[in-house]
Amino acid sequence: MAKKFFCPLLLLLLLPESFSADNPTDRRLLILVDDLTIRSSHSLFFKSLESRGYSLEFRLADDPKISLQRYGHYLYDGLVIFSPSVQRFGGSLDQAAVLDFVDAGHDLILAADSSASDLIRGIASDSGVDFDEDAEAVVIDHVSYAVSETDGEHTLIAADDFIQSDVILGEKRIEAPVLFRGIGHSVNPSNTLALKVLSASPSAYSASPRAKLSSPSLTGSTIALVSVVQARNNARMLITGSLDLFTNRFLRSSVWKAGSSNKYEKSGNEQFVTEISKWVFHERGHLKAVNMTHHFVGEKTEPAVYRINDDLEYSIEIYEWSGTSWKPYVADDVQVQFYMMSPYVLKTLSTNLMGLYSTSFKVPDVYGVFQFKVEYQRLGYTSLSLSKQIPVRPYRHNEYERFIPAAFPYYGASFSTMAGFFIFTIVYLYNK
Structure with missing residues (x-):
């Protein structure tokens, strides 16, 4: 009976088209989730990726068969982690493997929420972004909140403090505020690789809505809601403290910012997540x-x-x-x-x-x-x-000018000295 041999080279040839110098856009994305129901609750975001030519593979974050590479070659061009509560990844994937994936030039989207585990916080911290250390803290804003009949704690934020960059957020201005519910984070001002793309308003703070307020660690516009990181190898990361930011509900929902006379029929979430995902996966910039x-x-x-x-x-x-x-x-x-x-x-x-x-x-x-x-x-x-x-x-010896006008006085002095010495010699020898 003939033996069957498995050829790893054939596997690599059969993989979907990857990004390259001629086509730098990511194509193969691994989506890690806590629950596969996210495929339906976040379907609009995933459909926008598929409509732009991306190949999506969904896995539970604790799947024991997860692997980012095989035979020394990465199987994916980008990684999306929508599993904020996972304590430990499955298979050969861990925090170091995720960071090595980015160090190899690949891109990452990381979404957390109030249930964020130490694993997720660690990945963000190693990328230059620090979530609030208080595990129960969320972003609260009693001034710039989204008017809602069900949210009395003002944890549903209507954020519109965007970074002014057409290359990151597209040339078309985002008119409607973005709905945000989740945890805030900080970016060190000295970190030139990380940028705040969406910031909280000056009236916001990070604290637990069920605990007595003492002194919140994050306040005002220093709270970053969505940040991006571009590594020195040009790998890109998107880090946010809101998994709800990408949900169909937020993408389709109307928004009315407290104190504003304008009520928008549709929030800016869909335009925001679409445009920023184009930047993260190298469709732009x-x-x-x-x-x-x-x-x-x-x-x-x-x-x-x-x-x-x-x-x-x-x-x-x-x-x-x-x-x-x-x-x-x-x-x-x-x-x-x-x-x-x-x-x-x-x-x-x-x-x-x-x-x-x-x-x-x-x-x-x-x-x-x-x-x-x-x-x-x-x-x-x-x-x-x-x-x-x-x-x-320098000039070679035969490339210099033989007679330099500025040196004529020195030439005259040399020849006059020789002539004087000749005359002196004649006079000395033949004078009686």
Whole structure:
């Protein structure tokens, strides 16, 4: 009887199309849930992902067969954790595995609520976001709450303090407030990788609605309701303290913010979660740089070495992913450094509006090993870090000018000294 061999390479070839340099959008998503009923209670959010071409796989968070990778290759491009109360993941998945998944360049959506376990809090903390330490605390706002017949504790917040970034939240402004019920978190101001996307109002605070209020640890606009993190490897994370934020009920519900005369027939939740998920999964705000070139002015070939004071031209092409294709990226703040220990030349690149950025400059009067460096960071966009090394040599001995006009006095002094010595010698030898 012939033996059957399992080929791991064949498995990898049969997997759905993954993201790549040519297609950076995530495609394969693993959804971890506490209860499979979330598939129906949050179906509008999941359908919006599927309509955009995502392949979703739902698993219970404690499923013993969960694995993010097989044979050294990751099976998924993104991870969505909608299981705030899970104490321990199943299979080979744990907190370290989730963080390794992000460190490998993959993306994460993490939603918690008042039942958040230490495991979920630990993942958020290691990502630079700290939930309120009080396990019973929720965000309360007695001024900017959503008017509701069933919520007398004002834990249903109508939030409209959004980050001002078209690349993160889309070009179309979110008019209606976002409904939020859950726990707040804080972001260290010195953490440049984490950003508050949706903040609480100045009148909000974090505390237990059933306990006597003493001194809440989080108050006012310092409370973050939804935050994003973009790691140095450009992996992206969305962290929020409200699982209800994604529910069909909140997406379809009308909203009336206390003290406002405007009552919206539909909350801003659907637009908000759709647009921010596009950013998290790299449908928007992803840059790539190609064709970094340099050459002498008037030439096209790239030299192996420059000489001090040479005139050169530098160019690079930058494109932005639109979700379906690459389009030229247009900005006026892209710079190049001619760098050796420190930048000797810093030039802002001009663009032709078709993705090509270029400039020209003179090589400094210093020889050594230099680098062309582009370090580009802009809010909401993936960072670019490119460099190309090139040596710079001094003039050779036969490349200097033979007679320099500024040195004519020294030439005259030398020749006059020789002439005087010759005359002195004649006079000394032949004078009686």
